[in-house]
Amino acid sequence: MALFNSGNPTLSEKIFGRSSDLTTTQSGVMTVKGTINKFGFLMLMVIGAASFSWHLYSEQNYGMMQTLLMVGVFGGLITGLIISFKPNTAAYLAPLYGILEGLFIGGLSAVVNDMFSKKYPGIVLQAVGLTFGVALAMYLLYSFKIIKATEKFKSVVISATMGIAIFYGISMLLRLFGVQLGFMSIEDGGMLGIGISLFVVAIAALNLIMDFDMIERGAEMGAPKNMEWYGAFGLLVTIVWLYIEMLKLLIRFANRK
Numbered sequence: 001m002a003l004f005n006s007g008n009p010t011l012s013e014k015i016f017g018r019s020s021d022l023t024t025t026q027s028g029v030m031t032v033k034g035t036i037n038k039f040g041f042l043m044l045m046v047i048g049a050a051s052f053s054w055h056l057y058s059e060q061n062y063g064m065m066q067t068l069l070m071v072g073v074f075g076g077l078i079t080g081l082i083i084s085f086k087p088n089t090a091a092y093l094a095p096l097y098g099i100l101e102g103l104f105i106g107g108l109s110a111v112v113n114d115m116f117s118k119k120y121p122g123i124v125l126q127a128v129g130l131t132f133g134v135a136l137a138m139y140l141l142y143s144f145k146i147i148k149a150t151e152k153f154k155s156v157v158i159s160a161t162m163g164i165a166i167f168y169g170i171s172m173l174l175r176l177f178g179v180q181l182g183f184m185s186i187e188d189g190g191m192l193g194i195g196i197s198l199f200v201v202a203i204a205a206l207n208l209i210m211d212f213d214m215i216e217r218g219a220e221m222g223a224p225k226n227m228e229w230y231g232a233f234g235l236l237v238t239i240v241w242l243y244i245e246m247l248k249l250l251i252r253f254a255n256r257k
Helices: 013-019 032-058 062-085 087-115 123-143 151-176 191-221 227-256
Strands: none
Touching: 032 062, 032 087, 032 191, 032 227, 062 087, 062 227, 087 123, 087 227, 123 191, 123 227, 151 191, 191 227
16 A cells, blocks of 8 residues: 555655656646546545445355455555556556555455444545545635645645654564554554654645646646556645545544543
């Protein structure tokens, strides 16, 4: 699951710049509208696959659901990496990535929803609503030029994103050796843990500004039509990351009660 590909290696200006050198007379050029339409299609893939995983859990088919969840985790990671290094494969692999992420998200959400059905009913629905609410807010802030993707802005967000990735990586490595950082556990409802989650959610949200900017720049550069799939993929990566972090934040609040 390429959670940290935003910030944004997946939507880098160099990639769009290289792609604009390709012949576009037959395929046409990238547009913002075309990218958004393709993002909508990828979201349908995510929702469909997530609904299937959720249904398996509700039918108590836990074995199959867990298997598909793991397929989604590792399959999404591999597919995301391939697309990141081979942007031209996005037209074929981005829908698959959406399905794999949906299998993962659906299984994870079903488990969390069941665990907190009494303590925090509707936690998943709230996480979904907050995710798209934040995404809409970021889009409006970008559209009205309230937040601009300046070079300084990009450097700060990229540095923070990479810092989060390294921090998460170190935490996972320590866990393998039996060292558990209490504030990193989602079961911890302390103020430090909540503060860290809020910071990560904020950085994930700011990555959306960079996504919007890179998609717009790609269209302005006259990138090939197939790069719309790549732009949609990059946007989906950030949305998935934002949702997972939002869900983790709500879990922390639930454990604080």
